[in-house]
Amino acid sequence: MRRHSLLPALAILLFISSVFSTPLARGADSTDMKTLQPAELVSILAAKNSKPAKPLLFQVGSHMLYVQAHVPGSEYIGQGNTPEGLQHLGKRVSSLPKGTFIVLYCGCCPWSHCPNVNPAYDALKQLGFTNVKVLYISTNFGADWVDKGYSVARGE
Amino acid sequence: MTQRKIAIIVALLLLGWLVLRWTSRRDPRAQGLRPAPDFALTDLSGRPLHLSDYRGKVVILDFWATWCEPCKEEIPQFIALQNKYSERGLQILGISMDDSEAPVRQFQERFKMNYPVAVGTPQLADQYGGVLGLPITFVIDREGHIVSRHIGATNAEVFEKEIQRLF
Numbered sequence: 001m002r003r004h005s006l007l008p009a010l011a012i013l014l015f016i017s018s019v020f021s022t023p024l025a026r027g028a029d030s031t032d033m034k035t036l037q038p039a040e041l042v043s044i045l046a047a048k049n050s051k052p053a054k055p056l057l058f059q060v061g062s063h064m065l066y067v068q069a070h071v072p073g074s075e076y077i078g079q080g081n082t083p084e085g086l087q088h089l090g091k092r093v094s095s096l097p098k099g100t101f102i103v104l105y106c107g108c109c110p111w112s113h114c115p116n117v118n119p120a121y122d123a124l125k126q127l128g129f130t131n132v133k134v135l136y137i138s139t140n141f142g143a144d145w146v147d148k149g150y151s152v153a154r155g156e
Numbered sequence: 157m158t159q160r161k162i163a164i165i166v167a168l169l170l171l172g173w174l175v176l177r178w179t180s181r182r183d184p185r186a187q188g189l190r191p192a193p194d195f196a197l198t199d200l201s202g203r204p205l206h207l208s209d210y211r212g213k214v215v216i217l218d219f220w221a222t223w224c225e226p227c228k229e230e231i232p233q234f235i236a237l238q239n240k241y242s243e244r245g246l247q248i249l250g251i252s253m254d255d256s257e258a259p260v261r262q263f264q265e266r267f268k269m270n271y272p273v274a275v276g277t278p279q280l281a282d283q284y285g286g287v288l289g290l291p292i293t294f295v296i297d298r299e300g301h302i303v304s305r306h307i308g309a310t311n312a313e314v315f316e317k318e319i320q321r322l323f
Contacts, residue, residue: 062221063255067278068286079255081223109290110308113225140289143307 033121035136036103042150045073053101055133058092060085060120061106061141069146071105071135072153080106080120089123098128105134107141189301192217192294193283197251197274200261205249205274208300213247214322215296216315219276219287221252222259226309227291231267233312237319238271244323245298251276253287297322 044052057074059066066076077092078085093102102124106116117134124132137144146152192207192215199205207215218234220227238248250273252260257275264273281287284294285305293306295318304318 062223062253064253064276064278064281065288068281069288079223107289108221109224109226115223115225139308142286142288146286146288 033118034133036133037136038145038148038150041071041103041135045071055101055103056096057103057105058089058120059106060089060104060116061108061114065108065141067155069141069152069154071145072151074105074153076156077120080104080116080118080123085116086119086123089120090127093124093127093129096129099131100129101131101133102129103133103135105137105141107135107137107145109140111136111138189297189303192296192300192302193280195280195283197276197280199272199274200257200264201272203272205272207249207296210247210249211300212298213245214241214298214319215294216246216248216319217251217294217296218248219251219253219281219284219290219292221254221290222263223254224290229309230291230293231269233315235267235270237312237315241319241323246319246323247271250274251280253281253290295319295322 041055045054057071058077059070059074060077060080062079063076070076075092078088080086080089093100104117104120104124106114108114108116114137121132121134194206194208197205207217216234216237218227218230220230222228234248234250237246248271250269250271252273252275254260254275260273260275263269276287284292289307291306291309293310293315294302295304295306295315297303303322306314
């Protein structure tokens with residue numbers, strides 16, 4: 001009898017949590033991650049006041065791609081699917097407060113095939129970072145950022 | 157007499173139109189084709205790799221990387237196409253966008269790639285309009301003009317249809 005009365009309450013709780021939780025997306029594997037659309041990032045970067053806070057931008061894909069074009073102000077970290085890349089990521093964030101707003105991006109391949117963002121995101125989560133988002137690049141950096149006319153920096 | 161003059165003028169206009177149409181068909185610029193930028197690289201076996209050395213052949217120029225899953229899916233079909241059409245004048249060239257050569261060399265040996273592979277540069281990528289996502293594959297005709305550009309994994313049948321038109 002008591003079990004029956006708990007079921008509707010559990011269902012309501014599940015519904016509320018699914019409605020109000022942060023949107024999640026599936027990346028290249030089954031890891032759930034918080035994502036950010038390119039247009040959202042552009043508006044955050046363009047905001048003249050300090051709210052919302054400006055994120056640290058980390059490119060965790062290929063260096064060859066970074067040199068050709070990257071989001072202005074972003075840093076090249078190394079490929080998220082390599083031990084060297086993850087090591088460099090760990091070093092880069094070692095002195096940062098765990099609540100630092102960090103945006104990771106790659107754009108080497110279609111979202112479902114990107115080998116880099118998931119490992120980098122997981123690494124930051126394991127290190128205790130709580131405000132990490134991944135730029136959702138559905139096709140690739142050329143199609144979803146450069147071709148949209150968003151500003152681009154080149155070189156090292 | 158007037159009718160005869162009109163007939164001559166119409167015939168001349170028709171002839172002019174036919175000549176214009178014929179020449180524009182032969183002119184790649186009129187078809188919107190642009191020359192494929194030449195490059196000078198060294199392939200993984202140490203031989204020079206110049207696109208211009210393949211003038212007279214139909215070329216599939218594939219920008220890929222060992223960490224790119226859709227690229228890896230395409231490699232066996234390129235190997236098969238190279239086997240099937242090499243005698244008819246097809247040459248596939250692989251330009252890896254890996255940041256280092258070692259994984260490319262391993263991959264080439266493991267997959268027994270039967271066409272030249274070199275590691276590209278950002279400058280070369282720029283010449284081809286930017287390689288900001290992989291794979292990107294160009295089909296180049298015998299005269300060295302870019303006929304098509306394919307972004308993302310592309311079915312072998314698509315390439316086969318295109319190259320058969322160019323032989």
